[in-house]
Amino acid sequence: MAKTFHMHxxxxxxxxxxxxxxxxxxxxxxxxxxxxxxxRSSDALLSALGHHASVIGAYFFSFAMLAVFWVWHxxxxxxxxxxxxxxxxxxxxxLALVCFFPFAAALLGRYPLNLAAxxxxxxxxxxxxxxxxxxxxxxxxxxxxxxxxxxxxxxATQRRNLRGCAVLFIASxxxxxxxxxxxxxxxxxxxxLFIWLSRAKxxxxxxxx
Amino acid sequence: MAKTFHMHxxxxxxxxxxxxxxxxxxxxxxxxxxxxxxxRSSDALLSALGHHASVIGAYFFSFAMLAVFWVWHxxxxxxxxxxxxxxxxxxxxxLALVCFFPFAAALLGRYPLNLAAxxxxxxxxxxxxxxxxxxxxxxxxxxxxxxxxxxxxxxATQRRNLRGCAVLFIASxxxxxxxxxxxxxxxxxxxxLFIWLSRAKxxxxxxxx
Amino acid sequence: MAKTFHMHxxxxxxxxxxxxxxxxxxxxxxxxxxxxxxxRSSDALLSALGHHASVIGAYFFSFAMLAVFWVWHxxxxxxxxxxxxxxxxxxxxxLALVCFFPFAAALLGRYPLNLAAxxxxxxxxxxxxxxxxxxxxxxxxxxxxxxxxxxxxxxATQRRNLRGCAVLFIASxxxxxxxxxxxxxxxxxxxxLFIWLSRAKxxxxxxxx
Amino acid sequence: MAKTFHMHxxxxxxxxxxxxxxxxxxxxxxxxxxxxxxxRSSDALLSALGHHASVIGAYFFSFAMLAVFWVWHxxxxxxxxxxxxxxxxxxxxxLALVCFFPFAAALLGRYPLNLAAxxxxxxxxxxxxxxxxxxxxxxxxxxxxxxxxxxxxxxATQRRNLRGCAVLFIASxxxxxxxxxxxxxxxxxxxxLFIWLSRAKxxxxxxxx
Numbered sequence: 001m002a003k004t005f006h007m008h009x010x011x012x013x014x015x016x017x018x019x020x021x022x023x024x025x026x027x028x029x030x031x032x033x034x035x036x037x038x039x040r041s042s043d044a045l046l047s048a049l050g051h052h053a054s055v056i057g058a059y060f061f062s063f064a065m066l067a068v069f070w071v072w073h074x075x076x077x078x079x080x081x082x083x084x085x086x087x088x089x090x091x092x093x094x095l096a097l098v099c100f101f102p103f104a105a106a107l108l109g110r111y112p113l114n115l116a117a118x119x120x121x122x123x124x125x126x127x128x129x130x131x132x133x134x135x136x137x138x139x140x141x142x143x144x145x146x147x148x149x150x151x152x153x154x155x156a157t158q159r160r161n162l163r164g165c166a167v168l169f170i171a172s173x174x175x176x177x178x179x180x181x182x183x184x185x186x187x188x189x190x191x192x193l194f195i196w197l198s199r200a201k202x203x204x205x206x207x208x209x
Numbered sequence: 210m211a212k213t214f215h216m217h218x219x220x221x222x223x224x225x226x227x228x229x230x231x232x233x234x235x236x237x238x239x240x241x242x243x244x245x246x247x248x249r250s251s252d253a254l255l256s257a258l259g260h261h262a263s264v265i266g267a268y269f270f271s272f273a274m275l276a277v278f279w280v281w282h283x284x285x286x287x288x289x290x291x292x293x294x295x296x297x298x299x300x301x302x303x304l305a306l307v308c309f310f311p312f313a314a315a316l317l318g319r320y321p322l323n324l325a326a327x328x329x330x331x332x333x334x335x336x337x338x339x340x341x342x343x344x345x346x347x348x349x350x351x352x353x354x355x356x357x358x359x360x361x362x363x364x365a366t367q368r369r370n371l372r373g374c375a376v377l378f379i380a381s382x383x384x385x386x387x388x389x390x391x392x393x394x395x396x397x398x399x400x401x402l403f404i405w406l407s408r409a410k411x412x413x414x415x416x417x418x
Numbered sequence: 419m420a421k422t423f424h425m426h427x428x429x430x431x432x433x434x435x436x437x438x439x440x441x442x443x444x445x446x447x448x449x450x451x452x453x454x455x456x457x458r459s460s461d462a463l464l465s466a467l468g469h470h471a472s473v474i475g476a477y478f479f480s481f482a483m484l485a486v487f488w489v490w491h492x493x494x495x496x497x498x499x500x501x502x503x504x505x506x507x508x509x510x511x512x513l514a515l516v517c518f519f520p521f522a523a524a525l526l527g528r529y530p531l532n533l534a535a536x537x538x539x540x541x542x543x544x545x546x547x548x549x550x551x552x553x554x555x556x557x558x559x560x561x562x563x564x565x566x567x568x569x570x571x572x573x574a575t576q577r578r579n580l581r582g583c584a585v586l587f588i589a590s591x592x593x594x595x596x597x598x599x600x601x602x603x604x605x606x607x608x609x610x611l612f613i614w615l616s617r618a619k620x621x622x623x624x625x626x627x
Numbered sequence: 628m629a630k631t632f633h634m635h636x637x638x639x640x641x642x643x644x645x646x647x648x649x650x651x652x653x654x655x656x657x658x659x660x661x662x663x664x665x666x667r668s669s670d671a672l673l674s675a676l677g678h679h680a681s682v683i684g685a686y687f688f689s690f691a692m693l694a695v696f697w698v699w700h701x702x703x704x705x706x707x708x709x710x711x712x713x714x715x716x717x718x719x720x721x722l723a724l725v726c727f728f729p730f731a732a733a734l735l736g737r738y739p740l741n742l743a744a745x746x747x748x749x750x751x752x753x754x755x756x757x758x759x760x761x762x763x764x765x766x767x768x769x770x771x772x773x774x775x776x777x778x779x780x781x782x783a784t785q786r787r788n789l790r791g792c793a794v795l796f797i798a799s800x801x802x803x804x805x806x807x808x809x810x811x812x813x814x815x816x817x818x819x820l821f822i823w824l825s826r827a828k829x830x831x832x833x834x835x836x
Contacts, residue, residue: 011226011283017638018230018436021645025653025726026234030242033657033733045734045743060723067719074638092276096269099234106242107254114245116254220435220492227439227645235443239451301485305478308443315451316463323454325463429644429701436648444652448660510694514687517652524660525672534672 007083019095020070023102027059030106058109076136079149090135097128118175129168133161159198166194216292228304229279232311236271239315240264267318285345288358299344306337327384338377342370368407375403425501437513438488441520445480448524449473476527494554497567508553515546536593547586551579577616584612634710646722647697650729654689657733658682685736696755703763706776717762724755745802756795760788786825793821
């Protein structure tokens with residue numbers, strides 16, 4: 001049964017686009033209309049909105065993150081021929097984390113200086129990016145790419161994925177610093193590892209060419 | 210009129226995908242950002258999130274259930290040629306229950322140890338799975354399958370549906386046990402009945418081959 | 419400019435399906451998880467859910483109404499070749515009312531015995547059905563139907579639309595009775611008018627055949 | 628990499644339609660079911676709904692605005708061949724503002740007489756319309772239009788976009804008046820500038836014909 005299992009791309013893409021559209025729109029639900037004692041005072045409303053500035057900032061930042069994930073996902077999926085069972089599980093897990101993202105964004109918008117909020121947001125972002133990289137690696141290994149995709153394109157995509165992971169680990173360092181200096185070392189080491197992997201790919205790509 | 214009634218698959222699938230995308234995303238709305246006395250205390254936020262652990266766990270569990278329903282539905286519908294009126298009613302009822310699912314999930318996440326929450330969640334899941342099985346049975350009876358679907362595939366799908374029902378009734382036993390021992394017997398009997406039906410199908414499939 | 423204005427069906431249908439999917443799912447947001455003093459008491463939760471029975475009933479009733487609107491709309495649109503400006507405005511107004519429907523449903527679920535809730539729900543349903551009938555009438559007048567749709571089908575569809583309006587006005591009588599006896603006469607008169615229009619259509623259809 | 632970057636229209640359109648469908652439906656979430664001391668009193672409910680009249684009015688107004696943006700966007704995108712990176716960024720920023728729109732609408736519905744609410748709503752609408760105009764200008768400059776689109780159509784579309792911007796600035800004058808008389812001059816000047824640009828386009832169109 002598992003051998004013949006496959007899923008048409010079209011329906012999975014509709015689900016993915018739907019989930020992203022809703023996750024993006026749900027972000028805004030966290031920005032609450034402030035309650036005012038005097039509803040006609042524009043100063044009171046402006047200052048109330050000023051207090052919401054971090055929530056509004058978090059909205060636009062998180063929207064941009066979701067947009068990046070969506071474009072990234074799309075650029076991987078357009079190279080795929082079909083989804084077998086492992087790729088399907090990988091994509092649905094990715095969607096579960098994307099749906100969870102508005103909660104992490106709300107947490108960070110509400111408590112922008114709180115370390116615990118970052119400890120939800122940053123690892124969640126990390127998991128989403130690692131899942132994307134894993135997704136494409138699986139697709140290459142299981143030979144589910146479209147024939148029209150050249151080996152060079154596959155190499156370039158994998159390099160880009162690995163660079164994305166590196167950027168993520170480097171960007172996590174300020175958060176790691178607030179937890180413990182040991183985590184900084186871990187993040188730095190992982191960041192450098194992914195840079196090295198990405199360069200190794202680039203080299204092997206040239207060697208094979 | 211009823212004779213000539215039919216519905217294009219494409220539009221119904223868009224509605225189904227839309228409903229699933231939203232139901233999946235709405236699950237996360239139940240996880241509320243905790244209110245903290247001291248917004249900068251990461252310990253306070255972590256412990257507040259710890260108290261939400263059952264809600265977060267219920268989110269990922271319910272997301273996985275919805276993902277299973279979605280994949281299951283997709284694999285049945287891809288074998289269907291068109292929807293006549295009974296299949297349409299069956300699918301819309303299925304959607305009504307899927308839309309109701311986030312409420313049941315919120316109930317279970319909020320009161321994980323409460324029997325009444327299980328008495329909403331488990332029968333709802335059961336109804337959804339039974340409706341799927343009924344949907345395919347109706348499609349076979351009314352000869353609405355695609356011609357490219359072989360008799361073997363139909364048999365295999367029906368066996369899988371019946372096995373799904375069996376798994377459901379077996380999995381309901383712990384909940385039944387908390388209500389009354391008589392319900393355990395009912396669940397066990399129904400579970401065994403569906404296993405027997407699934408094996409009978411398998412046998413008749415081989416006999417006809 | 420207005421002469422050459424047209425809108426592709428595909429995009430409008432995606433918007434319609436999206437709006438319906440969300441309106442259906444948003445209905446369930448009105449069913450709140452009850453707050454319990456003792457979270458482990460299943461009796462307390464069951465009795466709290468019992469108090470929500472009218473909300474849950476209203477959910478399934480309103481879901482069925484939206485499903486009927488959706489199927490109805492789909493059966494009209496599949497006969498249309500393209501949307502010009504008046505049809506587009508008609509469809510977008512229809513969508514505005516469909517999006518408003520969850521609020522009316524929430525009002526009725528919360529105050530099922532309150533006349534004012536019915537005075538929002540019933541006229542809204544009426545407007546939606548009248549707009550559908552107007553939509554098809556406009557499409558016929560402006561010759562925007564697909565060529566493959568026979569005159570008989572057009573007649574049958576219009577009869578069905580007019581019968582739908584008649585059913586609506588007859589079904590409004592109990593609500594009208596609670597306002598004033600004069601409104602009963604209005605509803606009855608309009609109901610009979612639409613029945614007569616529908617029969618006149620049927621007759622002219624046979625005469626022309 | 629940027630040179631070969633492109634995005635299929637189909638997926639971006641699904642995301643856009645999804646986001647608009649949700650933004651439209653989310654508008655209604657701001658209209659809260661009123662809490663009544665006596666749930667059976669229809670007078671109490673009607674008067675409570677009367678107090679919500681501005682929220683309900685804002686709902687229909689904002690729905691109409693979103694519908695206009697959606698139709699506008701669709702009419703621009705149907706002339707585009709594909710999305711390169713700048714167009715993609717432009718469209719995603721547009722979506723971020725569209726998703727933010729329900730918050731601005733809620734603010735205006737809640738505090739219709741408050742200047743600060745207008746100072747969120749009006750500039751947001753302005754940004755959305757300016758982004759649309761910029762989007763099409765970019766598409767023309769980067770030669771991403773479909774070949775089937777004639778130079779006359781491009782001219783007419785650009786004139787329409789510029790007229791839209793002019794209407795926006797003229798319509799902002801009452802709001803500007805409430806801030807400071809200097810802003811009235813700015814709005815008027817920008818409105819006249821866009822009218823002049825639109826007429827210049829019309830003239831150059833005739834000259835080149």
